Amino acid sequence: MSTDRNLIQLITPAGERISHPEFDPWVKDIGDEQLCSLYEDLTVIRRIDVEATALQRQGELGLWPPLLGQEAAQVGSGRALREDDFVFASYRENGVAYCRGVDLTDITRVWRGTASSGWDPYTVNMATPQIIIGAQTLHATGYAMGIQNDGADSVAVTYFGDGATSEGDVNEAMVFAASFQAPVVFFCSNNHWAISEPVRLQSHIQIADRATGFGIPSLRVDGNDVLAVMAATRVALDRARHGGGPTFIEAVTYRMGPHTTADDPTRYRDANELEDWAAKDPIQRVKALLERKGLLTGQVQQHVHDKAEAVAREIRSGCIGMPDPEPMDIFKHVYSAPNSWLDRQQDHYARYLASFGDPAGATSEEGAR
């Protein structure tokens, strides 16, 4: 059995800043102003999540995977990254996407069903959400091997959940990352639930300890502590940048909401558990810390509130104002060069649509290669 490692924690749930000789130096640049900025990020991301959930309930999105409760894990890590680092994430890392500067409308695109994914990965150095559980960890590892070949000092960072650590791809990714000492950070958001399956079903030992068998150093961090997550991520990034190879981070957090808007967690989990975790809320503790430090002025509160509301309005209007795709768009980008099979089907379908006098059919030839 594994040792029950203490969580790395820098801010207690009550909002007390506790010292940690090993990790304090990694966040010594986070002063009052930066702390307020992290508080803003956390609040804005929660507001995005609330708005997107509402949009789903109103029929504007087909589905949404809420990140409620996981804001600190996403902001703490997302804000630790350098612009030239590259992120390979799952579908729940919409907070990381916000940190990377992804356009808010683009975040909703895939959930509204107007595209298979929302943005050009190269504009923000973040791949679009991966739905196959754990598949992206291999992409990150390969990307990191490329960084290594290029002699660059950027890092590939991959996000996944506790359930994903049971997938073969995640285990194979750790084998490759260790063998090639690739500059990749494995960031596991252990939110305790893979839809209805509790983390104890996935692993007999602590998730962080799984990395040990691969020869990958791991950190177990309070995932609801934005500062601790940032410190741990910076440690891992620094190691990767300087040739030290991969690191595995287990951010211990909790999925306060359903798996997706299509899920009903009351069928499988205890309300008491939810209450326990509500007391460890990632935003409340930063708010309490700011209060202790006398930083939570009316002006700061107003600013954060206004920003969150503005972002919510932006995501709503962007989502609702998004034009529907054209029927013939389904044929685009399957291949990067003409393909005789598909070109024929496309041509026949355009003729079919045109046979109704449908303008989509008539204009489709423009889109055709």
Place this chain on the structure above:
Amino acid sequence: MTQLTFARAINSGLRKSLENDPKVILMGEDIGTLGGVFRVTDGLQKDFGTHRVVDTPLAESAIMGTAVGLAYRGYRPVVEIQFDGFIYPAFDQIVSQVAKLHYRTQGAVKMPITIRVPFGGGIGSPEHHSESPEAYFTHTSGLRVVSVSNPQDAYTVIQQAILSDDPVLYFEPKRRYHDKGEVDEGIDPRTALPMDTARVVAEGTDVTLVAYGPLVKTARDAATAAADEGISIEVIDLRSLAPVDYATVEASVRKTGRLVVTHEAGQSGGLGAEVAASITERCFSHLEAAPVRITGFDIPYPYSKLEMHHLPGLDRILDGVDRALGRPNSLSGLEG
């Protein structure tokens, strides 16, 4: 012109690609120090280094998944799957990622990955070493699938596959690895016959015989044997399995009026079904007989003492040709 074995021709094409583009990187099990279990990559690691010719841990999904990551980074990975029957652990990465990423990202991310797969039987191997899994991949949109039948094509098409911005499955007929042929190594893959075109390798007038990979040689031998009986077979080497160059097949069938398709893979849901259906749709009125499929059976690949019963040979193909021509054949009297 140089005399090269099939395996050596692929090796030479890989070497050219490594020389021409620093972003080309070879990955696979035993491809480095050993030079591959079939020696196809012999000497390449020595000449290009361990960072260009990478011996990987034994995990096919990881080989494919890290190739995806390298492609994201701007590389052109050439992945070797050691044997046909070992590709299935990588199936999810191929079908869910390699094939779909260009579509998923609306063209932003290209997947110029070449997946080399030694395939087919006839070498007396145990289970999982003689399979023909091509139809799984021809059924998957976003992939291009090719199979070569001779050293010259092996040399040229491997380079074309690597140059392609789309992912390409490159099926190598392993029982032909030691066959020799003339190879023009000066040929420019960019101006050579494109890899998505079929080629008429023997002209004929009575029946069109479509083959690819290992069976092209068998088909040509069948055409030679049939000529002795006064039957003129036109043999088409498909070369590209997805997409199939139907224009070339159709032109031939319009001339001969009869179609026989042969492959080692099992019959149901295979390439033969696809070719027969498409040609029937395209030129039904030119057909004088139902298309005939001479294929492997719908069985797991059998133990090697009996594999020659499973693999279409010259005589079975000629029996199929007789059926297409309405001549006496093994099924005479059964057809209605």
